[in-house]
Amino acid sequence: MMTQGEGGVRPVTQLLVVTRSLVELTDRAVSDSELSHATADVLVFAARQAARLVEDVVNLRSRDPADAHAFVTCSSSTELDRAYSDLECLAEAAGMIRVHGIGTQYRAHLAYLMRYAAESACSALERAERSMNLADLANLPPPTTVEWRG
Secondary structure, eight states, rough: OOOGGGGGOOOHHHHHHHHHHHHHHHHHHTTTTTOOHHHHHHHEEEEHHHHHHHHHHHOOOOOOOOHHHHHHSSHHHHHHHHHHHHHHHHHHHHHHHHHHHHHHHHHHHHHHHHHHHHHHHHHHHHHHHHHHHHHHHSSSSSOOOOOOOO
């Protein structure tokens, strides 16, 4: 299960690093007009791992019943669902190359689809992170006033 790492790095921030790497990898596949079996294997593995990490973030945010209701009704929940779906789509598309022996002529099309899914997941995670940051700020206790007596 993911937890807040050292230095206060949030799980969604860590997920964004992974997802941005997936964007770069799929972008290279599109640029090269070729998606190799090895690249497809990496994409399947990394996208599935990232999707599981999204599940971990949802589980962390939903652990406390009071927080779970607030989380489900905020936009970050929807964005995390979107990111999860996009990552699963990316993994499935990459898996088609191995499972179905997709020919070279169709791999370029799949590379475009995978890049779109990776970019969409990245955008959704960015929106989720912003939403969670705003929600966390809203839940901070008000600042205390200290009276100076000099």
